[in-house]
Amino acid sequence: MSRIxxxxxxSGEIGSGHVMRCITLADELARRGAxxxxxxxxxxxxxxxxxxxxGHALHLLPPASDPRPNDGAAHAHWLQAHWSEDCRxxxxxxxxxxxxxxLIADHYALDARWETPLRDVARQIMVLDDLADRAHDCDLxxxxxxxxxxxxxxxxxxxxxxxxxxxxxxxxxxxxHELRKKSxxxxxxxxxxxxxxxxxxxxxxxxxxxxxxxAVERVFGNRASVILVQGKSGGGEDEAERHFxxxxxxPIQVYEFVEDMAALMCHVDLVMGAAGMSSLERFCLGxxxxxxxVADNQEIAVRAYARTGGVMHGSVDTEELALLLxxxxxxxxxxxxxxxxxxxxxxxxxxxxxxxxxxx
Numbered sequence: 001m002s003r004i005x006x007x008x009x010x011s012g013e014i015g016s017g018h019v020m021r022c023i024t025l026a027d028e029l030a031r032r033g034a035x036x037x038x039x040x041x042x043x044x045x046x047x048x049x050x051x052x053x054x055g056h057a058l059h060l061l062p063p064a065s066d067p068r069p070n071d072g073a074a075h076a077h078w079l080q081a082h083w084s085e086d087c088r089x090x091x092x093x094x095x096x097x098x099x100x101x102x103l104i105a106d107h108y109a110l111d112a113r114w115e116t117p118l119r120d121v122a123r124q125i126m127v128l129d130d131l132a133d134r135a136h137d138c139d140l141x142x143x144x145x146x147x148x149x150x151x152x153x154x155x156x157x158x159x160x161x162x163x164x165x166x167x168x169x170x171x172x173x174x175x176x177h178e179l180r181k182k183s184x185x186x187x188x189x190x191x192x193x194x195x196x197x198x199x200x201x202x203x204x205x206x207x208x209x210x211x212x213x214x215a216v217e218r219v220f221g222n223r224a225s226v227i228l229v230q231g232k233s234g235g236g237e238d239e240a241e242r243h244f245x246x247x248x249x250x251p252i253q254v255y256e257f258v259e260d261m262a263a264l265m266c267h268v269d270l271v272m273g274a275a276g277m278s279s280l281e282r283f284c285l286g287x288x289x290x291x292x293x294v295a296d297n298q299e300i301a302v303r304a305y306a307r308t309g310g311v312m313h314g315s316v317d318t319e320e321l322a323l324l325l326x327x328x329x330x331x332x333x334x335x336x337x338x339x340x341x342x343x344x345x346x347x348x349x350x351x352x353x354x355x356x357x358x359x360x
Contacts, residue, residue, distance in 0.1 A: 002034040002359065003097060005122070007090060008106040009042045014078055015295075017277030018106045019047050021128070021171040025104070026056050028355040034101075039093055042080055046257055061089040074133060075108035075297075087114045094121040102126055102358060105138075108297070112137040126358065128171075131297060132156060142354060144170050144280065146345060147304040162357070167346035169354055170280040175262040177348030183266045183285040187339040190269050192332040193220070193325075197265065199229040199273040200294055208294055208316045212272045213248055215321035219329055225251040227268060229258050269335065270328065272314070272321065275302035283310060286343035288335050290314045290324050310342025 006026060010019040019040070026036040037057035040048070041064075051058045064081030071083065079086055094100050103122035105115065111134040115125050119137070126140040132152040141157055142164040150163055157163065196216060200208045209230060216226060228244065244252045258264055261278075265271070265285050273279075275291045275298040282289050291311045293299040306313035312324050328334055 002029075002101045003099060004029055004034050004036045004102040004104065004358075005039055005094060005097075005100055006036065006104045006106065007039045007110070009040055009078065009080075010044045010047045011042045011078075011080075012044075014042070015276060016044060016047055018128070019043060019051070021277055022104070022106050023047075023051060023054055023056070024171045024173045024351050025354060027054055027173075028351045029358060030055065032355055032359050034359065039090055041086065041089075059093045061086065061093075069109070073109065073111070074131075077109075079107065079109035083110065083114045086110075087117050090114075091118060091121055094118065099123070104128065111135055127157075130301075136161075140164070140357065142169055142171075144350070145301060145304070146308070147300065164354065164357070167280075167283070168350055170284070170346045170348070170350040171354065172281055172284055172346070172348045172351060173262070174351070175260065176281055176284040179262045179266050180284055180286075180343075180348055183287065184339070184343055186266065187286050187288075187336055190332070190335055193224055193269045193328060193335070195225050195227065195268045197227045197229065197268040197271040197273070199271060199278060200292070208274070208292060211316050211318045212321055213244065213252070214318040215325055216272075217248055217250060218318070218322045219325040220250065222250050226253070227264065228252055228254045229261075229264075230254065230256060274298065275305060279305060279311070280346065283342045283345040284348035286310075286339040288312075288328075288338035288342065290321065292316060292321075308341050308345060310338050310340075310345065312338075 006022045008018045008022045010016045030036050037059060038051050039059045041061040048058060064085050067080045069076035069079060069082055100122045102124050103118060104126045106128035108131060115137040124139040127136045127138045128142050130143050130145045135156045138157060138161050140162045146167055148165045153163055198209060198212045216224060265287050271282055271287055271289045274294045279291060289311045291302045291305055292314045293302045302313050305311040314321050314324055
């Protein structure tokens with residue numbers, strides 16, 4: 001039985017996307033017979049529960065002696081520790097095992113300095129990355145950015161490493177491919193926008209949510225309803241729903257966490273949200289989107305998505321979002337064109353392709 005460990009984190013700043021895509025990969029690897037465990041220093045409680053509920057062990061690293069990084073890397077602070085201490089803590093977990101076939105790292109704060117010392121406790125190393133901004137000592141690297149060129153990693157990974165890039169390797173949960181046909185058929189029937197999903201990721205982005213809601217009210221009034229998926233806001237779904245209903249005149253349904261996001265996406269006409277991992281889910285279902293970068297590392301991605309024609313590029317600005325909504329309201333035929341363009345980006349089978357490569 002293959003023994004695989006995944007090093008990833010999820011916090012208010014990092015978001016939930018990295019751990020969520022790793023759970024998807026872990027589930028498929030386990031289905032193929034692997035024993036998969038997670039190593040995390042920082043993980044949102046709801047995601048810790050999800051890792052365990054899916055049958056994967058979770059090893060929590062001890063507190064760092066100094067949570068302030070001191071090496072100047074762009075995302076070093078995401079690690080909440082110096083990379084060398086994180087490497088030592090990770091090694092302690094791996095050394096308890098009889099053998100580790102794969103160590104998979106999905107973390108913007110980790111690079112070759114962390115990976116190389118772990119070579120003697122992991123037979124092979126895989127990296128999930130979409131920045132191409134630092135060196136890696138790995139055997140396999142997956143970068144799902146649709147704008148990525150293989151040459152971007154020429155000087156960053158070993159010549160012997162295998163590189164997987166683009167939409168065919170998106171790590172989407174099986175339900176997205178399973179509902180793809182149904183969703184695409186529904187897109188053909190849509191005559192205008194009646195139901196909008198607002199989702200700015202697994203953390204609470206209040207400013208972006210407020211801007212989107214004000215834009216919806218300005219353009220549609222009571223002609224559209226909203227489903228709002230937000231991160232933990234502190235007061236729970238009921239309190240958040242009361243808050244938004246008090247301040248806006250149209251129907252708003254609030255969720256803090258959605259188990260079956262694919263089914264929810266199938267039944268909305270448009271999404272307004274962050275340009276993070278959930279963008280990939282929208283592409284598979286052909287869901288038109290107004291996509292907003294809510295983090296610096298999302299700006300390149302959202303511009304690339306907009307060039308495909310499946311996404312409109314917006315910002316956290318009510319006026320700008322309202323103009324985009326008005327354009328779609330006045331030209332509803334644009335929705336189906338956006339849907340077809342988005343659906344061409346991925347078929348949703350990337351997790352099977354990737355797991356097959358790891359387990360071969």
